Amino acid sequence: MPPALGGSGFRILTSLLLLAAPATLDAAKTPAPPACGKPQRLSRVVGGEDSADAEWPWVVSIQRNGTHHCAGSLLTSRWAVTAAHCFKGNLHKPSQFSVLLGAWQLGNPGQRSQTVGVAWVQPHPVYSWRGVSRADIALVRLEHSVQFSERILPVCLPDSSVHLPRSTDCWIAGWGSVRDGVPLPQPQTLQKLKVPIIDSELCSRLYWQGAGQGVITEDMLCAGYMEGERDACLGDSGGPLMCQVGGTWLLAGIISWGEGCAERNRPGVYISLAAHRSWVQRIVQGVQLRGHSQGSGPTARPGRVPGTARQRRR
Template sequence: MVLSRCPPALGRGCLTTLASLLLLASAATPDVAKMPAAPPACGKPQQLSRIVGGEDSSDAEWPWVVSLQKNGRHHCAGSLLTDRWVVTAAHCFKGSLDKPSQFSVLLGAWQLGNPGLRSQKVGVAGVQPHPAYSWKEGARADIALVRLEHAVQFSERVLPVCLPGPSVRLSPDTNCWIAGWGSIHDGVPLPAPQTLQKLKVPIIDAEVCSRLYWRGAGQRAITEDMLCAGYLEGERDACLGDSGGPLMCQVEGAWLLAGIISWGEGCAERDRPGVYSSLAAHRAWVQRLAQGVQLGGQAPRSRARRAPRRAPRRVPGGAAPR
């Protein structure tokens, strides 16, 4: 703060007034500093210069996508929900749930081989898998919340994603995106510098996906808390190392976390699209544990009633985590 000098004619009275003002300002400053800053709006990147037609994402294009690392190496992906919580797939912690010290989360990294000075690496304080998850391949409720050891600093490279609000409905053929650092083909890891990959995938009708995975055993492979997305002809899909990463759909100008990469048969095989854990199905559970999660999407204008959906059928076994 800069104050002008007192005119000589005002003498000591002016000095006394100025001293009082300075004392008031200094007393008020700590209170202002203690006020918590409002979290940034979810699902709205601050930089969006995309590479048209390419597979590489651009820097800061998906600022909520994180690398979940085990013993210092990329293990799964995840999505930042708040400054203390990340959501990912529960199967990423199979056999290691009681060993959170083995894990860390890398945020704000576009290239894993060159994360940059503005990336952040935070330890894991604890992991909470969904209580309904059975630790079997292709099981329902494949979702886990990761609590970070300390709050992260938001920036243009580190921002939260939105959860879909109760009014959001994603119809079949809605174009969404997935992102991750997983293999580019079965058994072929992402080459250096390991640039974050992105892929546009359409939502697939639940009945269609259920029939694709049907093998006649009378059990459902595609449960009510799963989404399917991808291409029936194959060739484009998530793969090993992409587990836990986001299925992202843009609604009303904000990116929503519609699903979590969970399982599939092989990578990019014909009639075997990717299967995702639905965040709409688990929104209440996530909100109960992770305080401060933001919702996105506005209520639809049409009040037309939807016809009830038939229960999808199940396909047994053969599922492989991503």
């Protein structure tokens, strides 16, 4: 119990305040985190193209036993977000996993890249490990804070003002297969692909046959091309669906699943960050939100990395 405020108690309290003063000053000098969603440009997705170095500085490689396993996105210096299914059967084995940040080419990550161990993984509580499921999202706690640089920066989450109408142009990025069964060749340069948002009702109808009624849930987004040929694929799971609003990149979705890789009438399916924003905010301190309410400009407008009833994870 604290001493009574009087006599010696007051002197004790005064001493404690003096001891706390240096710590308070140190905290005041702690630099603010960099602005999210703002690459500081240095100057395979199926059907994609090479990205530029440091073009997507929040995209990370989640590795299992030293090999690329899934992609993810950096939210803060201690947290990344990815797909929950990436940890199926290994949720309680974080020592098997590490996160590679700041790598443009997996085969040549460079001296500015950082590899950090995984402390623990927090999947969404309603995610089901059986087959395709809603809430296919997991937060990855890093063993220690990473050092930000032009190659390692956080991405923003969309605030409540952001809505993505059909035909909005967004982008995906990842190091997954370039075709079904064909891995990304060395030096494994990060791939990018522009994809348009597809109306959810249309997406539900497209997946009605084969996947079944109701497989597209309210927290899923669909994006891609009706003709196929360009899409996300195996190894892209957990990577970002990114949309630019007012010059800032927002993490709109997480690559979750699809039927085959780049097949006709089978667009990519993503987990919406807007649907799980409050859950992320409850766990991750310091995650940054952006949107129209911050004067960022007009609504995002028209524009997957490939992945199977066969509903194959990406």
